Amino acid sequence: MNDTPANLLAPLQAAFEQMPALATVVCGPACEVVLANRMCREAFGQDMVGRPLSEALPKHPGLIESIQRAAASGEAESWRGVRTEARTPEGPREIFVDVRVQPLCDAEDGVWGVLVQGLDTTPETHALRALRARERELGEALAAIQAILDNSHDVICVFDGDGVIKQVNRHAETAWGYTAEALIGRNYIELVHPEDREASVRFALRARMGRPATGFVNRYRRSDGAYAPMMWSVGWSEEFQRGYGIARDMREWVAAEERLRQAQKMEAIGRLTGGLAHDFNNILTVVMSGSEAMLQGLAPEAPERELAELALNAAERGADLVERLLAFSRNRSPKSETIDCQALMENVGPLIRQAIGERVALSVQTDPRLHCRASRSQLESALLNLCINARDAMPAGGEIRITVEGVRRRDNDPDIGLQEERAYVRIAVTDTGAGMAPAVAERALEPFFTTKDGQGSGLGLSMVYGFVRQAGGDLTLETAEGRGTTVSLYLPRTRGGDAQAVEAEAEIPPDWLGQRILLVDDDELVGRQLHLQLLALGFKVTPVRDAAAALKVLAERDDIALMLTDVVMPGMDGIDLAAAARASKPDLKVMFTTAYARGEDGGRPLPADAVVLHKPYRRGRLIAALVEVLPPGGVRR
CATH class of the missing domain: 3.30.565.10 (Histidine kinase-like ATPase, C-terminal domain)
Known part of the structure; x- marks a missing residue:
């Protein structure tokens, strides 16, 4: 750059003062400031004219290099957002300037100086910084929201007013098997089971009208063609014309409900089986004892003997069938x-x-x-x-x-x-x-x-x-x-x-002859059958149908050697009857009989020393139980 001609500076002085930007002219190898307008002097000091630019702006060596390049090449250069400090009465103030370096040429196209213009962009820079900070905050908030959405175990979808899917979370891809790209842009109704579409549209309209829209279940088609039940809650934004749906995959819930239904069914089957077993065991007891009685009264060569044996075998198979039913229903421990x-x-x-x-x-x-x-x-x-x-x-x-x-x-x-x-x-x-x-x-x-x-x-x-x-x-x-x-x-x-040996039938003690048994059973068939069996064993029998009649007999007679009572009866059951009887007759011997399986007698525990005869039973088991309560010639329980 040549020395500044005075005739070139004079016309610039008036124009400089009116420029709405920071402006200065530098000349010479030292880049001396030869001209600065009012805005520039106010920003960087009134004494900047006559000083090298490196002293006026000591923090910007890159600007000096740019001026020297422009002077050498004759080409202008521009910088954006140059950070510098302005001098104010309150002290230094950070400002941001967009700078343009423009060579000044004389009539022979020789560069005699460089015009440095600066547009103060501090407000815009601060606004841009604030905007970018808000964008970062918004991006972080959106990322956090997306992370929450993606980690939700519910399907979350955003729809427009026509039902077109605009956004989904990651669980929607897991639940339905589609990628987000395959879901976005589709109308939700395409994925709804045809039988559920009408109800789904009514539900969506309910949400759009601002009414509560929760707890609605429909079926959505997965990518594999299967339908998954989904329970929806939907809200609508009138301002943004968007619907926001949250859906819970109900497959596990439906499976749990089915398991509960199956468990309830099994429980009902168990109760039904227990009741059937009770009635069937009573019937089998009559058939079994009757068949045994017939066999005892028939000669070995009698043609009817085979029929009696068939009936006895059928009764035993029936008892085994009841055992299987009870094992299946898990109402008793397997033997x-x-x-x-x-x-x-x-x-x-x-x-x-x-x-x-x-x-x-x-x-x-x-x-x-x-x-x-x-x-x-x-x-x-x-x-x-x-x-x-x-x-x-x-x-x-x-x-x-x-x-x-x-x-x-x-x-x-x-x-x-x-x-x-x-x-x-x-x-x-x-x-x-x-x-x-x-x-x-x-x-x-x-x-x-x-x-x-x-x-x-x-x-x-x-x-x-x-x-x-x-x-x-x-x-x-x-x-x-x-x-x-x-x-x-x-x-x-x-x-x-x-292997368990077949139980041998015990001998009938002679001292049973003439002893009296109080027989309590509400079932007429079983009571009659047991009555006949006891008579055949030499006992005298007083049969009654309920606990009240049994207590009356006990109050009137003193010759009862044993009370044989059913456990489950209408009104007072056998357990309470035994307790009431022993309250007045502590030495009374008691034996229980039941057609229910072990552990099913109304859930009430029997006395620890109770002798229980479970139906159906063979004659030998009846004798063994009676011997346990009334031992021959020994100490009676």
Whole structure:
């Protein structure tokens, strides 16, 4: 830059003073300030003219370099948002300036100086900074809101006035299986089950009218084509013309409700079974005792003897059926016994063949020397259940193989925390069906889990597992898709000699002859049958139908050797009757009889020393119970 010609500065002075921006002219190698307008002098000092710009603005060496470049090249340069300090009476003040560096040329195009203009953008810069801060705050708030939305276990959607989805949270993708991109832009009604659309539109209109819109359930189509029940709460913003919906996936709730319904059904079945067992046991008691009485009165060669034996056998099978019903309803603890596995399979095999049908072949391999310890009725039910499941896995037919073998397994002993090898009987049921996917096999033992699309309760395999564990054994499941399934039951092995022996009938004590029994039973058939049995054993019998009549007899007679009472009766039951009778006659012997299963006598505990005769019973069991209460020639209880 050349020295400043005086004739060039004079015309600029008046124009400079009127410029609405900071303006100065610098010349020479030192970039000396030769001209500054009023705004510039007020901002940076009245004494800046005549001084190098580096002294006037010492914090901006980059500006000096820009001026030198412009002077050398003749090209203008611009800077935005230059931060500097202005001098004010109150002290230094931070300002922001947009700077333009413009070379000044003479008539021969030689650069004689540089015009430096500065537009004070401090208010705009502060406003922009505040705006950006608000944007950051808004972004953080939106990110926090989105994080809350995405971590919600409910589906959250934003709709416009036409029902078009504008925004969804992450759980909407999980619940419905679509990506957010696939959902946004679609009308919500497209995903609603056709049968629920009319009600869904009415619900949306209710929300848009500002009325409470909560607790509405409809079905939404998932990406896999299945429908999921959703319970909605919807609000509407008139200002933004947006609907805000929150929906809870009700699949688990529906499943829990179904489990509760199934549990209530099982409870009702249990109560019904208990009542049926009571009535049926009373009937079986009459049939059983009558058949035994006929057999005792018939000669070995009598043609009627076979009929009496058939009736007795039928009654015993009926009693076993009641036992199974009660075990199924879980109203009583299963009675464990030693089971001959070969005899078990011979008995249950025909029933299994009938249940699985002709399309499925059945083969059974059993070691004849094996015995296990379990509830016979529950084991038969478990095998039948497993074979029916296997049949259902082979709709086009196939084969079921049942293998019974002795094995040894190493099990964890929870008492000592070590492994112990034990002997088991392994009963394996193998099918050639479709097998299970890993996800299905993982849940196969869960209660109420089923893949039968509403055709099953999901209780079968879980009940089998519960029975096996209760018996002290284990269950394993081996399966693969396309390779069939093997369910193995491991039951504690025992020796055949441990089988329960048939109870021998005790001798009838001669001192029973003529003793009087007060018989209390509200059932006419059972009361009459027991009356005849007691007479046949040599007793005298005073029969009554209720507790009031029994107390009257006890008050009038002193020759009652034993009170034999039913437990459950209308009005005062047998337990209260026994307590009332012993209050006046402490030495009175009492024996109870009941057609209910153990533990089902109205939930009331019997006395600790009570002798209870459970129906149905054989004559030998009746005699054994009576001997326990009235021992011959000994101390009576």
